[in-house]
Amino acid sequence: MRKIIRYILLSTFLLVALLLALLLELSPDVTEQSSTQIDNAETVNTLLQDVRFVFRKRYNSHTLDVSEMQANSLAGFIQRAKNQAAANISYDKRQFTISISYKIFDTLIDVFVNVHVVVNEGSGVDVDTVRVGALNLPGNWVLSMAELAANRYTKTKVASTAIESIDKIDLEGNILTLSLNPLDGLLRDIKNIETGTLDDNSQLLKIRVAHYLRMLDGMYVNASGVGTYSLNTLLVPLMIEAQAMSNLVGGSATLENEAVLLALSIYAGHRRFATIVGNLDFAIEKIPQARRKPSLANRQDLSQHFIFSAAIKLLSEQGISIAVGEFKELMDRGQGGSGYSFVDLAADMAGAQFAALAVSPETAERVQQIVISVNRENAFFPAIDNLEEGMSKNEFAIKYKQVDSKEYLAVVSMIDKRLHSLPLYY
Numbered sequence: 001m002r003k004i005i006r007y008i009l010l011s012t013f014l015l016v017a018l019l020l021a022l023l024l025e026l027s028p029d030v031t032e033q034s035s036t037q038i039d040n041a042e043t044v045n046t047l048l049q050d051v052r053f054v055f056r057k058r059y060n061s062h063t064l065d066v067s068e069m070q071a072n073s074l075a076g077f078i079q080r081a082k083n084q085a086a087a088n089i090s091y092d093k094r095q096f097t098i099s100i101s102y103k104i105f106d107t108l109i110d111v112f113v114n115v116h117v118v119v120n121e122g123s124g125v126d127v128d129t130v131r132v133g134a135l136n137l138p139g140n141w142v143l144s145m146a147e148l149a150a151n152r153y154t155k156t157k158v159a160s161t162a163i164e165s166i167d168k169i170d171l172e173g174n175i176l177t178l179s180l181n182p183l184d185g186l187l188r189d190i191k192n193i194e195t196g197t198l199d200d201n202s203q204l205l206k207i208r209v210a211h212y213l214r215m216l217d218g219m220y221v222n223a224s225g226v227g228t229y230s231l232n233t234l235l236v237p238l239m240i241e242a243q244a245m246s247n248l249v250g251g252s253a254t255l256e257n258e259a260v261l262l263a264l265s266i267y268a269g270h271r272r273f274a275t276i277v278g279n280l281d282f283a284i285e286k287i288p289q290a291r292r293k294p295s296l297a298n299r300q301d302l303s304q305h306f307i308f309s310a311a312i313k314l315l316s317e318q319g320i321s322i323a324v325g326e327f328k329e330l331m332d333r334g335q336g337g338s339g340y341s342f343v344d345l346a347a348d349m350a351g352a353q354f355a356a357l358a359v360s361p362e363t364a365e366r367v368q369q370i371v372i373s374v375n376r377e378n379a380f381f382p383a384i385d386n387l388e389e390g391m392s393k394n395e396f397a398i399k400y401k402q403v404d405s406k407e408y409l410a411v412v413s414m415i416d417k418r419l420h421s422l423p424l425y426y
Contacts, residue, residue, distance in 0.1 A: 023133040028101035029114040030086040035404040037076025040069050041330035042393060058184045061167070068174040080403075081316075081323035091174055095120045095128060121171045125163050158189040191275075202278075208245075208259035209266070210283035212238055216267045217288035231294040231303045232377040234268065235260075243368040253364035258314060261355055265311035268294050269304065273311050296381050302347040306381065309351030314359065322352050326403065340396045341389030346382055346415045353419060354380050370424050380425075382418035387411070 047070050054062045068091045075087035084103045089096060098117045105111040118128040118139065127139030143163070150159035165186045168179035216234060242256035265273040268290045274280060280287065296302040305325060312324055325348025329340045357363040370379055388411075391399070400408040419425050 022135045023113060024104075025112050025114055025133055026109065028086060028103070028112045029116070030088045030099050030101040032072070032076075032086060032088050033404070034076040034079035034083075034086070035402045037072045038080065038327060038330055039402050041073045041077070041327055042332070043067065043070050044073050045331050054180065054183065055187070058187055059182050061182060062180045064178045064180060066176045066178065068176075071176070077323060077327045080326060091171055091176060094171065096171060096176060119169065121169045123168050125166050125169070156189050158186070161186045161189045205255060205259055205262075206277050206280055207283055208256060209262045209277050210280050212241070212260055212263035213267055213280075213284055213288055215241065216263060216290070228295045228298060228300070229292070230377050231264075231268070231296050231306065232371075232375070232379075234264065234294055235371060236375055238263070239368050239371045243365075243372065246365065246368065253368060254359050254361055257358040257364050257367060261310050261314060261358060265307050265314075269307040269311060296347065296377055297384050302343065302381075302384075305344050305347035306351035306354070309348040310355035310358075313352045313355035322349055324348070325352075330403070339390035339392055341391075342387040342411055342415065343384045343389045345412070346384055346387060346418070349415055350381050350419060353425060357424065367424060374423055379423045382415065382422060387415070 047064075047066060050064055054064060068089065071089040075089055079086050086101045088099045090099070095118055098115075098119070100115045102113045102115075103110055104113055114131075114133060116129075116131040118130075120126040120128050125143065127143045129139045130137045130142040147159040147163060151157055165181050165183055166178060167181050170177040170179070215238060219234065219237070238260045239257075242253070242260050245251050245256050246253040262273065262277055267288055271287050271289055274287055293300045294303045296306055309322070309325055322345075325345055329344055332338045332340060354367075358367045388399075400411075402408070
């Protein structure tokens with residue numbers, strides 16, 4: 001019996017070792033720098049406009065053109081958000097290839113997973129092959145397994161509906177054309193995905209968010225339709241309440257702070273952030289919205305950058321929040337955009353770091369105390385003087401070349417130093 005057990009264990013070990021040898025590699029296949037890929041981020045503006053139009057006309061069929069440059073700009077954004085990953089998309093006459101390299105170990109010896117997905121043009125989604133390391137797999141079998149896993153995870157048919165929404169794929173030069181069936185069914189499936197878990201903490205978070213939304217709706221500061229007011233005017237009373245609730249038996253500063261930021265993102269940002277916590281109908285009759293948006297440094301746009309970045313932090317990692325802001329600024333360099341703004345980037349960085357500290361068990365109570373005691377926005381929002389904004393792509397290239405240049409990183413470092421000189425961050 002012992003011999004059989006040893007044989008099974010040895011066979012299992014050898015099988016795992018063989019799979020690792022096939023799947024893992026010591027060098028990445030994708031070596032493109034994200035700073036080079038996102039240098040054409042402004043080209044994504046037209047793609048986003050087309051996507052918005054497709055969503056608005058969800059009951060109609062559409063075609064959507066995606067250039068190779070646009071696809072690789074988005075791939076560069078992924079690398080900025082998740083620096084362990086690098087991606088590249090290449091178009092051929094009859095197929096396109098998505099290549100991804102992901103560093104899973106960063107030690108003395110770097111170890112990577114390299115994935116190449118080849119998709120054929122033609123009707124529907126026809127995945128030719130999927131190569132992971134040295135292992136080649138039939139593409140449509142992998143697609144079927146991924147579809148099944150996604151459906152089970154979301155408890156919907158969203159993956160199946162997404163695949164069925166693509167009627168045809170055409171390639172002509174450096175343009176990929178997606179022929180799309182009406183997207184109404186897909187959007188309804190996405191809406192039906194349960195965004196939160198069903199545990200007690202999730203339900204409690206919803207209750208607390210609804211509570212702070214009711215507080216915001218009753219604040220007198222928004223009764224008037226003129227003038228500006230600081231985001232701090234909303235944040236301080238919320239933090240006073242959050243601190244009081246945290247000090248109760250069984251209270252949690254991280255839970256209260258998360259609920260405060262989510263409520264602010266819904267109320268003073270966009271009501272669609274309500275999907276972060278799920279359906280609030282059981283606790284609040286109507287999602288309230290600020291009559292006038294609050295400001296930071298006397299600018300409403302900076303308050304929006306701060307709030308949106310804080311909300312994205314609650315959905316993801318801090319790096320993704322900053323990458324979203326950076327990519328948006330690069331998009332704005334194009335003709336018709338507002339230009340690259342280090343001021344906006346400072347607001348993005350402040351919002352992401354504020355949220356990170358607010359939901360950390362080590363700093364959550366300190367965040368409450370500092371916001372309340374200082375009672376000024378410069379407790380958490382940096383000075384924006386001498387930060388350039390409104391730069392066109394040409395102006396940005398002349399002075400800063402591209403992101404990750406020493407000139408660009410010097411400004412980012414200066415913003416970071418300003419943040420860490422504030423009471424909340426040092």
